[in-house]
Amino acid sequence: MTQKVAFLFLGETLLIPHLYPIVEALVAIAPDLPVDLWxxxxxxxTLLSAWVRDAGMTTVRIRRAPGFRSLVGYADGRNPPLPAKLPMLFRLxxxxxxxAVVVCAEQTSLWLPATLPLRTRFIDTFHGAGSMMARGHWRRRAGWRTLVAAERDRGALIAGGDDPARIVTTGYVKAAFRQRTPPARLFEDAKPxxxxxxxxxxxxxxxxxxxPExxxxxxxxxxxxxxxAPHQRLVERAPALRAFVAGLAGRDGIHCDLDSFAMVDGSYxxxxxxxxxxxxxxxxxxxxRPRPCVFLNARDAxxxxxxxxxxxxxxxxxxxxxxxxxTIEQASTVHPEYTAFQQRFAQxxxxxxxxxAPDRAAREVIAALRR
Incomplete structure (x- = not known):
């Protein structure tokens, strides 16, 4: 087994900001370590090659996974049509x-250590955050480590049966993502x-x-x-969404985005x-950064x-x-009532x-190599 690390960039673009900062941190800590980005x-x-080149990461290789798709018109970073994940993984x-070590940001890749007798150590870093987080799946436990942002997440997984030694709190990796879409003036006026x-x-x-209403x-x-700018997977479940957005073209006061990398990099x-x-x-x-929120209870929860x-x-x-x-009109007025909760909840x-956080995650990768 070669002493090298692989990162799996096989899924949606929303995963990239949760994973790529760890690549940067790992290269900074171990500049001679071979790293493959699949x-x-x-x-x-295209996206990763530009970042790696601009950073002068000479030990990092971009590698095409089996079943790689060459696409036209996606160089801007919008979410691409993906190859079937499981066949790609098992061919990989x-x-x-x-x-020696594989780092991923989604549970699907953990089918490999869960079903195959691999000596490779898999490290899974959570993507997303908040009270809707997944509480764990049996295949997640096949990984060597699970990296979570906060102690609350760690406690939830342990309460669900995970071994405390496997769950490591790093902080929020995406907070260190530096490749955000450059700010652009989306609107001609200064309305909220x-x-x-x-x-x-x-x-x-x-x-x-x-x-729509x-x-x-x-x-x-x-x-x-x-x-x-809904969750980028909404268009998969609601195909009529594209026609709805097309019907809004040319109207003042709205910026729609169903595809671009700005949907997932924190710009909005x-x-x-x-x-x-x-x-x-x-x-x-x-x-x-605490600001007014309004939530839609459309399903009578x-x-x-x-x-x-x-x-x-x-x-x-x-x-x-x-x-x-x-409710929207009064949101700014009542916002002070929610500021303390917002600060506590985000933390x-x-x-x-x-x-x-990426530095802490990278040190877990180094620890896996040494074991």
């Missing part, structure tokens, strides 16, 4: 078997900006029942600018004056008795569409956001 599409290849297994960010899973999302009511009101959470959504973990990133909706204590909750605009959910 990619599934030419979009990943012989290469990874000759690698609402960021509407519905979840992609129907049982957690406001989109199917209230989404929510957008229309905000635009008809005319006092706000709107960034409509930084630009917003008010967060409007349901259960997406992006609200937690938004709350690293009994949210006060459900820990999965803990984030809804960070702002006003709308139970009927008729209350949408009045509990994300842990350390100082930028040191």
């Amino acid at each position: 990619v599934s599409t030419s979009m990943h290849e 297994a012989p290469y990874l078997a000759r690698t 900006v609402i960021f509407y960010n519905p979840h992609w899973q129907a049982h957690r999302s406001s989109w199917w029942r209230w989404g 929510t957008v229309e009511r905000i635009l008809a009101d005319g006092r706000f600018n709107l960034i409509f 959470t930084a630009a917003a004056d008010l967060y409007l959504g349901d259960t997406s973990s992006q609200v937690v990133e938004y709350l690293t 009994d949210w006060r008795n459900d820990g999965s909706y803990a984030m809804w204590e960070a702002g006003e909750v709308v139970d009927t569409l008729s209350a949408l605009m009045p 509990e959910a994300l842990g350390d956001v100082s930028g040191l």
Whole structure:
């Protein structure tokens, strides 16, 4: 087995900011260590190659996974159509078997150590944050280490049966991501900006029942600018979404994004004056700088008795569409009532956001090599 490390960039672009800062930190700590970045599409290849080249990372190689897709028109970083993950992983297994440590940011890749007799040590770093986090899956326990942002996440996994020695708190890796989309002026005026960010899973999302009407009511009101950038997987579950967005073309006061890398790199959470959504973990990133929030209870959730909706204590909750605009109007006025909770919630959910998390994660990789 070769003393080298592999990072798996095989999935959606939303995973990249949770993984790439660890690559940078690892190279800084161990500049002579060979590192392979396995990619599934030419979009990943183009994006990562530019960053590696610009940083002068001579020990890092970009490698095409079996089943690699060469795509036209995705060089800007928008989410690409992906090859089937499991066939790609199992074709990749012989290469990874000759690698000492593999780092991934999703559970699917853990099918390999869960089902094959590999000596390779897999390290899984959580992506996303907040009360909707996955509580663990049996295949996650096949990894050598699971890296989580905050002690709350660690406690949840341990309570679910994970070995405490396997769960390591690093802080929020994405907070150190430096390759964000450059700020651009999205709107011609200085109206307050609402960021509407519905979840992609129907049982957690406001989109199917209230989404289009929510957008229309905000635009008809005319006092706000709107960034409509849902979870990037929503379009998979709601194919009519593209036609809806196309119908908004040319209208003032709205910026729609279903594809670009800005959807996942933190650009929109930084630009917003008010967060409007349901259960997406992006609200937690938004709350690293406390600002008004409004949550849409489109599915009549009994949210006060459900820990999965803990984030809804960070702002006003709308139970009927008729209350949408009045609630948005008063959000800034009532915001001081929620500031203390927002600060506490973000700290509990994300842990350390100082930028040191990738270094802690990289040191776990080094520890795996030494074992």
